[in-house]
Amino acid sequence: MSAAIVADRLGKRYGTQRALHDCTLEVPAGSVTALVGPNGAGKTTLLHLIVGLTEPTDGSISVLGASPRAQPTRVLPRIGFVAQDHPLERRFRVGEMLTLGRKLNPRWDDALALEWLHARGIALERRVGELSGGQQAQVALALAIAKRPEVLILDEPAAALDPLARREFLQALMEAVVERELTVLMSSHLLADLERVCDRLVVLASGGVQLNGPLDEIVASHRLLVGPPGDDAAVARVHQVVQTRHTSRQTTLLVRANGHVYDAHWQIEDVALEEIVLAYLQHPEQEVVA
Amino acid sequence: MIEFRLDPRSGVPTYLQLVHQVKQALRLGMLQTGDQLPTVKEVVAALAINPNTVLKAYRELDLEGLVEGRRGQGTFVAARDAAAPPDRSALTAGLVRWIRQAQNAGCDQDDIAALFAAATHQTFGRRAA
Numbered sequence: 001m002s003a004a005i006v007a008d009r010l011g012k013r014y015g016t017q018r019a020l021h022d023c024t025l026e027v028p029a030g031s032v033t034a035l036v037g038p039n040g041a042g043k044t045t046l047l048h049l050i051v052g053l054t055e056p057t058d059g060s061i062s063v064l065g066a067s068p069r070a071q072p073t074r075v076l077p078r079i080g081f082v083a084q085d086h087p088l089e090r091r092f093r094v095g096e097m098l099t100l101g102r103k104l105n106p107r108w109d110d111a112l113a114l115e116w117l118h119a120r121g122i123a124l125e126r127r128v129g130e131l132s133g134g135q136q137a138q139v140a141l142a143l144a145i146a147k148r149p150e151v152l153i154l155d156e157p158a159a160a161l162d163p164l165a166r167r168e169f170l171q172a173l174m175e176a177v178v179e180r181e182l183t184v185l186m187s188s189h190l191l192a193d194l195e196r197v198c199d200r201l202v203v204l205a206s207g208g209v210q211l212n213g214p215l216d217e218i219v220a221s222h223r224l225l226v227g228p229p230g231d232d233a234a235v236a237r238v239h240q241v242v243q244t245r246h247t248s249r250q251t252t253l254l255v256r257a258n259g260h261v262y263d264a265h266w267q268i269e270d271v272a273l274e275e276i277v278l279a280y281l282q283h284p285e286q287e288v289v290a
Numbered sequence: 291m292i293e294f295r296l297d298p299r300s301g302v303p304t305y306l307q308l309v310h311q312v313k314q315a316l317r318l319g320m321l322q323t324g325d326q327l328p329t330v331k332e333v334v335a336a337l338a339i340n341p342n343t344v345l346k347a348y349r350e351l352d353l354e355g356l357v358e359g360r361r362g363q364g365t366f367v368a369a370r371d372a373a374a375p376p377d378r379s380a381l382t383a384g385l386v387r388w389i390r391q392a393q394n395a396g397c398d399q400d401d402i403a404a405l406f407a408a409a410t411h412q413t414f415g416r417r418a419a
Contacts, residue, residue, distance in 0.1 A: 032340050171338040178331050178341045192298055199342045216303045216346075262412060272301050 004029040004064060004151050004183035005050060011058030012045050019045040022208040023059070027185055027200070032177060034194035034215070035187040036277055037204035043187040044084065046204065047155050050185070051081045064150060077107055080144030084155040086136050090129035094122060094139055098146075105147045113146035120172070134165025138172060145176050152176070154186040158193065166190075170197050191274050201273075203280050210280040215273070222276045225253040225266040235263070243279040254279045291328060292321060296337055304339055308347035316356065316367070327357060327365040 005027035012020040020042030027033050037043050048054045049061050052068030052075065061067065066074040088097060094117065102108045117124070120138050128136060137157060144152060154173075158166040174197055176182060188194055194201070201218055203211040211218065222242070225235060229251045232244060239261065243254040254271060255261070261268050292315050294308055302310070315321040328336070330344045348365050351357040358368045392402050 030342075032342065167338055171335060174334045174338055174340060175331075178334050196296070196298070196304065196338060197340050199340050216305065219301075219303060268411075270301050 002029050003027060004031075005185065006062045007046070007049075007059065008061075009059035010046070010049060010056055010061050012042070012049060012054065013057045018206075020049070021206065023204065025202055025209050025212050027183060027202075029183050030181060031200045032184040032198045033186070033200040033202060034198035035185060035202050035204060036189070036191065036194065037187075037210075038206075038281055041204045041206050043204055044155055047081075047153050047185070047187060050151075051079055051153055052076055077105065077147070078150045080147050080149030080152040082137075082140045082144050082152070082154040082157050085160065086140035086157070088128045088136060088139060088143075090127070092128050093124065094126050094128060094131075095124035097128065097139060097143060098124070101143050101146055107148045109146050109148050112148070113142050116142040116145060116172075120168075132165070134161050134168060137161060137165065137169050141169065141172055141176075148180070150181070151183045151185070154184070156187055156189070158188065158190065166193065173197065191277060195273050201277075203277055205281055211277075218276065219271075219273050221256050222271045223255055223257050223261055224269040224271045224275070225255060225261065225263075226269065227251055227253075227266040231265055235266070242276075243282065291326065294328065294333055294337060296339070305343045305347040305350065308333075308344065309350050312347075312351055312356065321367050323367050323369045325367045327367070329364050 003026040005025075007023050007025050010020065010023040011018070023042065023046060035043050035046070045054070049056055050063055050068065052072055055069050063075050064078055068075045068079075089100075092100070098110065098113050101113065102110055114124075117139070120135070122131070122135050122138060122142075128139065131139065141157070144154075157173075158169050161169060170193060173184070177184060186194070186198070195215065199215055200213065201211065201215045202209060223239075227250065229246055229249060232241065232251055232253055235241060235253060235255060239255040239257050241253050241255050245252040253266075254275070292311070294311055296304060296307055300307065312321065312327065321327075327348065330341050330348075333339070333344045334341050348357065348359065352359060352365075355368060355370070357365050359365050389402055392405065397405065
């Protein structure tokens with residue numbers, strides 16, 4: 001699979017402030033990739049670099065084979081972006097937002113936008129400021145989809161929505177993925193949602209990319225081992241130990257297993273995605289790229 | 291037509307949950323040769339999951355010869371050879387002998403269940419169907 005997005009040692013500083021550091025990753029074309037990390041790790045900065053809102057100070061970023069800043073006409077019409085809090089012009093009517101989209105975007109598909117909003121019962125006469133949070137998110141998504149993008153970037157798209165609106169938003173997003181060949185990169189803290197809709201996961205911490213690979217493989221390859229204290233050296237020779245916790249009576253290891261773990265000394269348990277992500281975020285020295 | 295459901299807390303990957311549900315429906319006769327599975331679009335719309343996940347599940351079932359994709363039409367339950375079912379009574383008798391043996395060694399029912407689960411896990415690896 002070819003890469004839709006390639007970041008190579010990408011970094012961004014504001015003066016002495018490091019907003020993103022040493023970020024190397026590839027997002028395969030056609031994937032739906034989750035971007036996860038603590039606040040301040042640089043998720044939004046990375047997304048802004050991808051959509052050309054800001055310029056790298058280190059390394060390089062390439063989207064669909066071109067640089068968003070140096071070759072904007074080759075990249076920007078092909079990217080859709082749903083920014084955090086979906087900043088829409090609140091006094092505009094929904095129909096006026098569509099007019100704006102039509103005038104600004106050469107590949108605009110008006111019929112698609114109208115059908116999308118109609119299917120979700122959002123009237124064109126409504127003012128954006130009067131819509132519910134869920135409806136505003138749907139309008140922001142409709143505006144991004146109607147550009148007919150090849151790459152869709154979403155920054156915390158559903159964070160402020162209630163569970164029902166969130167589900168409806170993700171349904172709409174997945175519908176867009178089925179119907180067009182879309183590469184999606186989406187940041188969020190909502191791991192349960194991400195596990196549902198994404199097929200790849202990138203964990204970004206202040207030190208760079210901690211984990212990048214297919215979500216199923218990541219979940220399937222990690223194990224929790226519980227056993228007698230101080231018995232972990234042998235495990236570390238075969239498997240990669242992500243996290244170690246000791247008490248006087250037992251040692252608990254979270255490992256990325258190298259094949260099956262057969263060891264009578266240890267009680268072996270499956271680990272949920274959330275535990276895995278937390279372990280990497282607490283131990284940012286681990287770096288694995290699947 | 292069957293309807294898929296998801297248990298987000300099960301820890302079982304989504305595509306495997308779909309695979310298991312199809313297999314279970316086949317075992318119980320809810321799905322029969324020639325029946326159509328929901329289209330990818332239908333599953334995505336119903337569950338809000340990644341279409342690649344549905345494709346992965348259907349590919350897995352296809353590889354196992356349980357379903358077949360027909361271009362432009364969808365995915366259908368494949369015809370199966372009527373293979374002889376395993377001789378359950380002999381297997382059960384062997385298992386009962388083993389359980390008695392474990393009982394004589396001092397294991398109670400929970401111990402035996404834990405032993406069985408651990409051995410199954412070791413044989414099939416994680417998340418055996």
